[in-house]
Ligand SMILES: *[C@@H]1O[C@H](CO)[C@@H](O)[C@H](O)[C@H]1NC(C)=O
Ligand SMILES: *[C@@H]1O[C@H](CO)[C@@H](O)[C@H](O)[C@H]1NC(C)=O
Ligand SMILES: *[C@@H]1O[C@H](CO)[C@@H](O)[C@H](O)[C@H]1NC(C)=O
């Protein structure tokens with residue numbers, strides 16, 4: 005049983021104007037409109053003269069009071085006009101006094117209101133049955149004088165006033181009640197009152213009242229509707245003796261069918277525990293909150309009242325304004341109930357009598373919780389870069405407590421402070437929606453790129469709601485995605501100087517959350533440091549040496565190399581390439597150096613077209629000549645012009661020394677690594693030595709894989725050196741004459757000729773001539789004859805040059821040189837060796853138009869004639 009202490013929940017304070025009293029037929033109704041603050045307590049006392057009686061729930065049910073509050077403090081108190089403490093004047097005028105005590109903040113803070121209302125009600129039916137929320141009441145007409153054995157009744161047997169003459173003379177009025185369940189249970193009045201029943205007589209009526217669920221009442225199914233039934237015989241002793249009144253009340257406890265939209269309340273058309281015989285339904289009225297409605301009012305609200313064969317049916321649309329919604333959250337899911345309190349009044353008449361029966365039911369109905377999962381409306385405009393979502397609708401008893409973001413839980417205040425704005429919006433029908441705005445760029449939003457230029461932002465939040473005032477929690481999860489083409493790609497730029505590539509990466513919208521690959525290698529922190537990485541929040545730059553591991557060589561020219569560096573910036577999550585740069589620059593590089601002393605240095609370069617080449621496998625023509633140094637990119641060779649298979653070719657003014665760097669498949673190193681299908685690698689090394697001097701000019705070397713270079717025309721030169729028989733230089737010794745025997749100091753005449761040449765600009769110069777004992781020109785001992793183009797000055801028997809003039813045989817005198825010397829002998833251990841002597845000469849062929857070399861212009865001083873003994 006509920007207590008008659010009500011918790012009132014609402015804002016605002018009690019005010020006198022919030023109390024309204026009116027008379028609704030056989031009830032006095034008191035309405036308190038949303039007039040009590042949350043947490044207030046209301047106590048109601050009945051006033052009987054000077055007496056104040058606290059109406060506890062059980063006393064209220066016994067005495068004909070009922071009270072109901074909705075969750076917001078709207079309270080209705082019904083008082084039966086036949087209830088206890090009601091001042092009843094001839095069953096026509098009724099005076100109800102109530103004292104309301106509103107406890108504001110506790111027992112001491114109390115506001116009281118005395119309410120008095122006089123109602124008149126004269127249209128009593130013979131029998132009236134009232135089904136209120138907490139009790140059933142039946143009253144019947146009772147003649148003021150019980151002189152007859154019968155009173156008016158619909159059915160003689162049931163409504164007989166039995167005269168029991170044997171009853172005690174001392175007791176007047178009601179003295180005993182016998183309940184039928186259907187077994188008879190008899191209680192004297194005091195016992196019945198103690199049990200919670202109420203029975204009394206007024207000037208014309210006999211009233212009996214019972215709370216529901218009493219031991220002496222019972223349930224019965226009537227036309228499919230469960231009902232609670234009280235059948236009782238009242239023993240009354242009056243002046244005319246003892247009378248027995250048989251009374252019955254029956255009130256429905258069920259019979260409601262629900263759909264989402266409609267409440268159908270079924271009441272049995274014949275409430276058989278009450279009625280018998282031929283009766284007619286003469287009047288049928290529905291009402292709300294105890295108040296009758298006319299047809300127009302019903303139509304306006306969409307109510308209907310109808311009958312079927314077995315039932316009276318009241319239909320009320322769910323949501324009608326006479327009721328109210330309330331939030332619930334079974335299983336943390338949002339639900340609503342709708343509550344409304346219809347009233348049904350029926351008047352039956354017996355066919356053969358004037359007896360009528362009025363039947364009135366106040367019947368609070370609450371639907372079962374109806375699931376109302378909130379809708380999420382996504383009103384995000386991606387261009388505004390902010391999620392904007394609406395959740396609802398909710399009833400006014402719902403509040404947002406907190407929001408769980410991916411980073412944690414925030415209260416509404418914290419959320420607002422962080423810029424995640426939570427707002428509440430009232431809809432036309434009084435419900436609410438909540439909105440939340442979250443910027444895309446906040447840390448509670450996650451993002452990914454479904455396409456290169458598109459970012460998808462995702463928000464996942466859980467709203468934590470509570471239902472007030474009970475603080476019942478429930479949650480609602482929202483997941484939103486929004487895509488916008490907002491990706492700014494990184495921008496790569498690059499330049500070069502003579503040694504390095506300079507790369508700058510300007511970050512795009514992904515900032516530094518990207519990976520960079522330089523020349524096919526990930527830019528690891530170590531590599532970044534090696535490349536002199538410099539960066540800030542918006543960009544970074546690196547300097548990469550042109551010969552760094554990642555670069556590749558595209559082309560080698562005379563004095564430069566074209567190297568290329570590929571830089572790629574990619575997204576480590578999607579692996580998409582965001583930006584790339586292919587930077588190719590020419591860097592100065594001398595691949596071949598020819599030194600005056602005959603040393604040649606050549607650099608072989610690995611080019612892109614031979615990707616599998618390991619430079620260390622390269623050799624010169626002579627495969628025993630390997631690089632002196634090699635790495636990924638280069639192999640360096642240093643060799644002298646007369647070694648490693650170097651070939652020499654004479655031109656008019658030049659000597660061309662050539663070698664070739666290559667990968668020789670038969671070589672011991674390359675075989676294992678290079679297959680014959682690989683592109684061939686050949687790099688020619690050329691040195692031109694201008695005959696002028698040892699001064700050199702190095703020409704370009706090229707890999708044969710690139711454009712062939714034009715060759716300078718080549719030819720053969722033929723030199724012959726002969727000994728003339730005399731100073732006329734007309735006759736010469738022939739090959740078969742050798743060895744020619746000569747005496748000491750006998751003159752020897754030599755002529756050197758540039759044969760087969762018709763170039764008048766060439767001049768033959770004798771550079772050095774010397775004599776040896778052995779055929780080998782470098783053998784020792786040796787004796788200088790001509791040194792640097794001039795007669796050797798340390799010789800007593802000086803060498804004499806002879807001018808050459810044109811004659812029959814000599815077309816170009818400059819192509820000839822003649823000299824004579826005296827025969828000599830080598831002395832060994834003071835003995836003159838009688839031995840063969842070999843004479844050798846080194847020659848220079850000069851271009852008389854451009855006598856570059858010093859030796860071509862040399863002037864000799866007059867030979868000094870000095871007597872120095874030769875040994
Ligand atoms: C109400 O007061 C009257 C007289 O003051 C008294 O006779 C009656 O018993 C009281 N009623 C109740 C129910 O206490
Ligand atoms: C209130 O209005 C909203 C929007 O029109 C609607 O979705 C909701 O169902 C209505 N709620 C009630 C309780 O009538
Ligand atoms: C957030 O609100 C929900 C619903 O009111 C509640 O159950 C939960 O405990 C709250 N969480 C925190 C961390 O306050």
Ligand SMILES: *[C@@H]1O[C@H](CO)[C@@H](O)[C@H](O)[C@H]1NC(C)=O
Nearest residue numbers: 515516517518539540541542
């Ligand atoms: C990326 O940038 C952020 C902020 O600009 C900085 O804190 C972080 O250290 C950077 N990360 C790397 C790997 O450079």
Ligand SMILES: *[C@@H]1O[C@H](CO)[C@@H](O)[C@H](O)[C@H]1NC(C)=O
Nearest residue numbers: 598599600601602603604644
């Ligand atoms: C030739 O000259 C170069 C350059 O001056 C020098 O490095 C090299 O050692 C010399 N070679 C010989 C064999 O003297």
Ligand SMILES: *[C@@H]1O[C@H](CO)[C@@H](O)[C@H](O)[C@H]1NC(C)=O
Nearest residue numbers: 694696697699854855856857
């Ligand atoms: C020979 O060498 C000298 C000195 O280097 C130079 O001045 C001259 O031009 C050269 N002659 C030729 C034909 O190259």
